[in-house]
Amino acid sequence: MSELESELGLELADLLGSAAEEVLETMFYSGVFGPGTEGDGPYLSAGVSFRGSRSGSLDVAAPESTATALAAAFLGETVESVPPDQVPTVIGELANVLCGVVLGRVEEGGQFVIAPPQVCRLETGSLARHLEVRRVFELEEGSISVGLTIDDSVPGNG
Amino acid sequence: MAQDVIVGVADCRVSNQPESSLITYALGSCIAVVIHDPVTQVGGILHFMLPESSLDASKAEKNPYMFADTGIPMLFHQAYAQGAEKSRLVVCVAGGAQVINDAAVFNIGKRNCLAVRKVLWRAGVMIRSEAVGGTESRTVRLEVGTGRFMLRTAGRLENTSERRNDGVLCLNR
Amino acid sequence: MAFSVLIVDDCPAMQTVIRRILGISGFDLEACYFAADGSEALSMLRRHTVDLVISDVNMPKLDGEAMLRCLAEDEKLRKVPVVMVSSDGTRSRVDRLVGMGAKGYIVKPFQPAALRAELERVLEEANV
Numbered sequence: 001m002s003e004l005e006s007e008l009g010l011e012l013a014d015l016l017g018s019a020a021e022e023v024l025e026t027m028f029y030s031g032v033f034g035p036g037t038e039g040d041g042p043y044l045s046a047g048v049s050f051r052g053s054r055s056g057s058l059d060v061a062a063p064e065s066t067a068t069a070l071a072a073a074f075l076g077e078t079v080e081s082v083p084p085d086q087v088p089t090v091i092g093e094l095a096n097v098l099c100g101v102v103l104g105r106v107e108e109g110g111q112f113v114i115a116p117p118q119v120c121r122l123e124t125g126s127l128a129r130h131l132e133v134r135r136v137f138e139l140e141e142g143s144i145s146v147g148l149t150i151d152d153s154v155p156g157n158g
Numbered sequence: 159m160a161q162d163v164i165v166g167v168a169d170c171r172v173s174n175q176p177e178s179s180l181i182t183y184a185l186g187s188c189i190a191v192v193i194h195d196p197v198t199q200v201g202g203i204l205h206f207m208l209p210e211s212s213l214d215a216s217k218a219e220k221n222p223y224m225f226a227d228t229g230i231p232m233l234f235h236q237a238y239a240q241g242a243e244k245s246r247l248v249v250c251v252a253g254g255a256q257v258i259n260d261a262a263v264f265n266i267g268k269r270n271c272l273a274v275r276k277v278l279w280r281a282g283v284m285i286r287s288e289a290v291g292g293t294e295s296r297t298v299r300l301e302v303g304t305g306r307f308m309l310r311t312a313g314r315l316e317n318t319s320e321r322r323n324d325g326v327l328c329l330n331r
Numbered sequence: 332m333a334f335s336v337l338i339v340d341d342c343p344a345m346q347t348v349i350r351r352i353l354g355i356s357g358f359d360l361e362a363c364y365f366a367a368d369g370s371e372a373l374s375m376l377r378r379h380t381v382d383l384v385i386s387d388v389n390m391p392k393l394d395g396e397a398m399l400r401c402l403a404e405d406e407k408l409r410k411v412p413v414v415m416v417s418s419d420g421t422r423s424r425v426d427r428l429v430g431m432g433a434k435g436y437i438v439k440p441f442q443p444a445a446l447r448a449e450l451e452r453v454l455e456e457a458n459v
Contacts, residue, residue: 023440026441027348027439027441092342100438104420104421109421109422110421113389116389
């Protein structure tokens with residue numbers, strides 16, 4: 001169990017898994033098969049920061065082929081017809097929606113403001129970062145990594 | 159005289175005969191896509207087994223009704239050929255249960271549910287009602303002349319759900 | 332009867348999805364306008380006749396909550412029904428926004444049929 005999970009007294013892995021499942025199934029028509037391994041890069045990564053009862057950030061990262069397939073499903077397009085400039089936008093929205101679901105479960109009754117997503121392309125290298133919970137999930141379209149960081153400082157005001 | 163047309167597994171039937179009914183049985187992890195045009199009284203049922211034809215391209219070529227992504231377009235095109243219009247079609251979906259012996263394949267019932275929603279979303283078609291998931295087998299019947307859609311779930315005797323063609327669900331026991 | 336809609340969301344992809352849902356739901360749309368934040372939305376509402384607003388909550392410049400506050404203070408615009416669409420489904424937020432005048436609330440993630448049902452309910456209540 002990570003420091004974060006220990007502090008919160010939560011099974012964050014389970015929480016990330018159930019939240020990812022709900023979001024991906026409902027709006028991206030993608031089933032989560034279970035734990036996965038990080039796919040081959042380059043990756044598209046989208047991160048959202050939040051502040052309120054707690055502050056921190058959530059990010060998602062997926063190989064570009066997976067991101068394109070998810071964007072196509074979200075928009076009701078085929079992989080061939082999805083406008084390439086929409087893919088980062090959709091992955092940003094995935095991070096945004098997932099963050100909202102996770103925060104609602106981390107702290108029911110909490111108040112949060114979620115900042116607009118920041119999307120970037122990662123060529124190679126590990127996606128692991130310091131002081132966070134990260135899980136990789138296997139999808140029909142490939143794999144997706146979800147990371148949650150909650151700041152170590154005293155919770156801020158909403 | 160009323161005519162029952164049986165829709166088998168990996169099968170599709172469309173009818174414009176007002177006196178006929180389309181029925182499909184034993185929907186476990188399989189899914190029935192039921193469509194009806196209340197103006198031209200054209201109705202159809204597709205009973206598919208698997209989500210994506212890429213799982214087995216040669217099987218898909220032999221029987222496109224086996225898969226959601228190949229079967230659903232064919233269901234709709236056959237309905238259009240008999241006078242149905244996309245904008246008027248009432249679409250209901252049933253099945254996708256988790257079958258007990260499903261251990262070898264990740265919950266094919268759920269994958270079928272996701273596939274049917276994805277294909278219909280891509281096609282620009284709204285699902286009017288769903289009876290999906292759970293663990294029980296289902297039977298579905300569509301009366302072509304009236305658009306009445308009846309759902310029976312196994313294990314519950316004399317418990318049928320009837321959906322009127324205006325989409326309202328009512329229970330008959 | 333045909334009606335006009337304003338979709339307010341800083342995510343163009345979500346604007347596309349909501350517009351698509353409106354289209355396939357069989358609604359009789361006279362016009363559909365878009366705004367990327369609350370400030371742009373208020374500007375659109377002053378220029379066009381809109382019968383229904385569908386709005387995100389978390390947006391830059393002027394968020395959905397502040398937009399609702401501005402609408403409530405405008406004698407003409409306060410009559411336009413607003414449906415909030417947001418990933419924030421916390422009880423406190425929903426209650427606050429409904430208390431501020433939102434006529435409907437949909438939590439992301441949502442299925443197309445769920446948004447359609449909520450819009451039908453709000454439109455019927457507003458006699459649109």
